[in-house]
Amino acid sequence: MTGQVGGAREGGRQRAIPEATVARLALYLQVLIALDDGTAGQEIISSERLAQSAGVNSAKLRKDLSYLGSYGIRGVGYDVRTLTEEISRILGAHRAHRVALVGLGNLGQALAGYSGFAGRGFVISALFDVDPGRVGREVGGRVIRHLDEAGQVCRAAGVSIGVIATPAGAAQQVADILVAAGIRSILNFAPGVLTVPDDVEVRPVDLALELQILAFHESRRDAERLVPRVIAETEPAAGFHPAEPARVAVTT
Amino acid sequence: MTGQVGGAREGGRQRAIPEATVARLALYLQVLIALDDGTAGQEIISSERLAQSAGVNSAKLRKDLSYLGSYGIRGVGYDVRTLTEEISRILGAHRAHRVALVGLGNLGQALAGYSGFAGRGFVISALFDVDPGRVGREVGGRVIRHLDEAGQVCRAAGVSIGVIATPAGAAQQVADILVAAGIRSILNFAPGVLTVPDDVEVRPVDLALELQILAFHESRRDAERLVPRVIAETEPAAGFHPAEPARVAVTT
DNA sequence: AATTGTGAACGTATTCACAGCG
DNA sequence: CGCTGTGAATACGTTCACAATT
Numbered sequence: 001m002t003g004q005v006g007g008a009r010e011g012g013r014q015r016a017i018p019e020a021t022v023a024r025l026a027l028y029l030q031v032l033i034a035l036d037d038g039t040a041g042q043e044i045i046s047s048e049r050l051a052q053s054a055g056v057n058s059a060k061l062r063k064d065l066s067y068l069g070s071y072g073i074r075g076v077g078y079d080v081r082t083l084t085e086e087i088s089r090i091l092g093a094h095r096a097h098r099v100a101l102v103g104l105g106n107l108g109q110a111l112a113g114y115s116g117f118a119g120r121g122f123v124i125s126a127l128f129d130v131d132p133g134r135v136g137r138e139v140g141g142r143v144i145r146h147l148d149e150a151g152q153v154c155r156a157a158g159v160s161i162g163v164i165a166t167p168a169g170a171a172q173q174v175a176d177i178l179v180a181a182g183i184r185s186i187l188n189f190a191p192g193v194l195t196v197p198d199d200v201e202v203r204p205v206d207l208a209l210e211l212q213i214l215a216f217h218e219s220r221r222d223a224e225r226l227v228p229r230v231i232a233e234t235e236p237a238a239g240f241h242p243a244e245p246a247r248v249a250v251t252t
Numbered sequence: 253m254t255g256q257v258g259g260a261r262e263g264g265r266q267r268a269i270p271e272a273t274v275a276r277l278a279l280y281l282q283v284l285i286a287l288d289d290g291t292a293g294q295e296i297i298s299s300e301r302l303a304q305s306a307g308v309n310s311a312k313l314r315k316d317l318s319y320l321g322s323y324g325i326r327g328v329g330y331d332v333r334t335l336t337e338e339i340s341r342i343l344g345a346h347r348a349h350r351v352a353l354v355g356l357g358n359l360g361q362a363l364a365g366y367s368g369f370a371g372r373g374f375v376i377s378a379l380f381d382v383d384p385g386r387v388g389r390e391v392g393g394r395v396i397r398h399l400d401e402a403g404q405v406c407r408a409a410g411v412s413i414g415v416i417a418t419p420a421g422a423a424q425q426v427a428d429i430l431v432a433a434g435i436r437s438i439l440n441f442a443p444g445v446l447t448v449p450d451d452v453e454v455r456p457v458d459l460a461l462e463l464q465i466l467a468f469h470e471s472r473r474d475a476e477r478l479v480p481r482v483i484a485e486t487e488p489a490a491g492f493h494p495a496e497p498a499r500v501a502v503t504t
Numbered sequence: 505a506a507t508t509g510t511g512a513a514c515g516t517a518t519t520c521a522c523a524g525c526g
Numbered sequence: 527c528g529c530t531g532t533g534a535a536t537a538c539g540t541t542c543a544c545a546a547t548t
Contacts, residue, residue, distance in 0.1 A: 020517060026464035030443055034420075046529065055445040058529095059519055066531055074525045074530045091464055092471030099463070110362035116443060116460040121467075160470050161463065168286075184473060185466035187459075191282060191368060193307040201469050203462050207439075208368040210455050211351070211413065212278035212343055214437035215373075217453050218412050219344030221436060272539060298507065311510095311541055318509055326508040326547040 017090070021064045027054050028061070029087045030120075036080060046077040098125040098159045100183070102174050103166030104134050104144055107189060111165055112139045125157045126150075130170075147177060154181040161185045168192045175202075269342070273316045279306050280313070281339045288332060298329040350377040350411045352435070354426050355418030356386050356396055359441060363417055364391045377409040378402075382422075399429060406433040413437045420444045427454075 017025075031054045035042065047065075051058035065072065068086050072078045088094045099122050101112055111117070112124060128147045129135055135146045145153060153159075162178040164171050164186060171190035178186060179200055186202045188194055191209065194202050269277075283306045287294065299317070303310035317324065320338050324330045340346045351374050353364055363369070364376060380399040381387055387398045397405060405411075414430040416423050416438060423442035430438060431452055438454045440446055443461065446454050 018517070022468050023461075023465055026461045026468070027445075029464070030458075030461065031445070034444060048529085053445065055447075057519075059521090059532095060517090062530060063518085063532075070531070072530050075528045076526070077529070090468070090471075092467045092474075093464060097463070097467050097470065106362040106365045110358040111459070113358045114459065117463065120460050120464065122460070122463050161466055185470055187462055187466060192286060193279075193283070193305065195307070199473075201466060203466060205457060205459070205462060206282075207363070207366065207457070208372050208374070209275075209278045209282065210439055210457060211349070211369065211374050212281070212345060212372065213275055214413055214439060214453060214455060215344040215349050216274050216278070216342070218349065218437055219342075221451075222344075270539070300507085309541070310507095311543090312539090314507090314509065315540080322509070324508050327506045328548070329507070 017067045021067055022091075024054070024056065024060075024064050025068075025087050025091060027056075028064070029084065029091060029093060032080060032084045032087070033120075036084070043080060044073075044077045045080055045083075047072070050078070093121055096121050096123050097161055098123050098157055099161045099163055100124075100126040100128060100150065100154055100157075100159045100178070100181075101163045101165060102128045102147065102150075102178070103164060103170070103190075104129045104131075104139055105165065105167075108165035109139055111163060111189075112142070122161070125159050126153050128153075147174065150177050151181045154178075154183060159183065161187065163187045163189070164194075165189045269319045273319055274343075276306070276308065276312075276316050277320075277339050277343060279308075280316070281336065281343060281345060284332060284336045284339070288336070295332060296325075296329045297332050297335075299324070302330070345373055348373050348375050349413055350375050350409055351413045351415055352376075352378040352380060352402065352406055352409075352411045352430070352433075353415045353417065354380045354399060354402075354430070355416060355422070355442075356381045356391055357417065357419075360417035361391055363415060363441075364394070374413070377411050378405050380405075399426065402429050403433045406430075406435060411435065413439065415439045415441070416446075417441045 028050065031050065032045075035045070035053060047058045047062045051061040054061065062072075065078070065083070068090055071082055071086050085094075099117065101108060101124055104112065104127060108127075108129075112127060117124060124140070124142065127139060127142050127144045128150055129144050130147050134144050137144050154162075159181075160183065162175075162181075162183045162185070164174050164178075166174055168190045171188060171192060172194060175186060175188070175194045175196055179196055184200050186194070186196070186200065188202055188204050189207075191206050194204075196202055280302065283302065284297075287297070287305060299310045299314045303313040306313065314324075317330070317335070320342055323334055323338050337346075351369065353360060353376055356364065356379060360379075360381075364379060369376060376392070376394065379391060379394050379396045380402055381396050382399050386396050389396050406414075411433075412435065414427075414433075414435040414437070416426050416430075418426055420442045423440060423444060424446060427438060427440070427446045427448055431448055436452050438446070438448070438452065440454055440456050441459075443458050446456075448454055
């Protein structure tokens with residue numbers, strides 16, 4: 001993993017875009033769109049204001065944008081429209097991406113109906129499952145097909161992204177099938193690690209893992225409360241309940 | 253953001269654990285548990301094998317584990333049981349964490365029924381919404397309460413983690429309410445940036461954003477196909493369909 | 505003999521701070 | 527004058543490679 005993606009082979013035309021920057025560009029795009037249809041069309045925005053809205057520092061934002069080229073106006077700011085278009089272009093957000101969703105349990109059904117996908121150029125073009133109780137049923141106006149048909153269906157529909165929302169035990173097999181169906185981008189909601197060829201990108205979204213990370217920070221906070229140091233002016237008014245005793249760790 | 257978390261104030265006892273390491277520790281724990289009840293109890297595991305299962309390189313794994321202390325046996329490996337316990341302890345996984353879930357639309361309901369939470373020490377102790385059509389109904393054996401009651405309910409139930417699964421427009425308000433209710437850890441499924449006090453940790457899980465990142469890599473791949481360079485031995489057999497024409501970018 | 509634990513080297517990402525420019 | 531764009535400085539994260547240890 002190089003951390004750098006994209007063009008620039010030797011005498012290439014385009015500077016490579018760092019992975020961390022790509023993730024933030026998606027965020028900036030979201031923020032720009034939200035700003036644009038929220039507070040009716042501000043034409044120009046400064047790096048400072050945009051950075052604030054995106055929750056990052058402005059130098060970072062400017063450096064991120066500089067990978068796209070020079071689309072700002074010195075002394076003024078960035079034209080919202082131009083910037084939105086440039087980021088969209090780089091991210092491939094100007095064209096629709098067809099998505100196959102595998103696994104229509106609780107989570108899968110929720111994803112199938114999630115407006116956030118359709119809202120931004122992602123079209124769920126195929127639903128798959130293996131449960132006979134599900135195959136053939138309709139979810140969001142689309143028929144659930146058997147996973148065995150994934151190869152034909154995905155190719156016929158031009159699906160390029162797969163979303164795995166199956167139980168953990170099935171995820172690797174599903175991934176193999178998606179890869180065989182020509183899919184090179186996978187969003188994986190199943191816990192556990194997927195093994196895929198190098199040219200396939202997997203983004204894991206593991207809810208229990210995220211909670212676990214939060215829990216760690218909770219524990220740290222509790223631990224700190226036991227070694228207090230100058231509790232002083234913290235939390236001047238509402239929102240904190242000093243009556244709650246610090247819960248001490250109890251071993252498994 | 254320092255990237256370093258945890259103790260070690262001046263003469264502290266415990267080395268600070270890098271943020272990146274914390275995230276992987278959660279992963280290792282998951283993998284250890286999966287290995288343990290999958291292939292019945294292997295007693296000892298080497299860094300090499302565990303790293304493989306977790307999809308990381310073994311030096312990184314060893315360095316990560318070294319932040320916990322020296323729990324390995326040189327020339328042998330790590331005792332699975334000990335390691336599992338140590339990681340659990342550090343992550344706070346040995347005690348239950350109570351979770352409040354706000355927003356019981358599609359996604360919220362799916363989360364309420366998600367076994368991956370309960371499976372690992374996370375107990376959903378409260379459900380909140382503001383929609384009168386939802387408040388009072390039951391989901392997974394638990395009554396949905398009005399968000400106005402969050403303060404009392406969360407404190408009474410000892411909730412420490414909040415999960416936001418509302419529409420984007422409501423998320424900031426919900427976050428404010430959770431923070432006022434004493435919650436310091438938030439998992440946010442709503443798109444957009446939350447503003448919270450410094451001592452509150454938010455982990456954003458933005459599905460559309462993840463897809464957008466995948467889409468970027470898709471676009472890069474397509475672009476590369478247009479500047480081919482030695483197409484040669486790529487993809488020797490199945491899985492690739494050369495008849496599909498490279499889709500060229502079309503502007504918005 | 506094998507595998508851990510870790511300094512040192514390297515690479516990536518963030519931040520600073522200011523020259524360049526509209 | 528103000529804000530962008532970016533080199534230089536710093537901080538963070540990963541990998542190498544080997545001495546320590548069982």
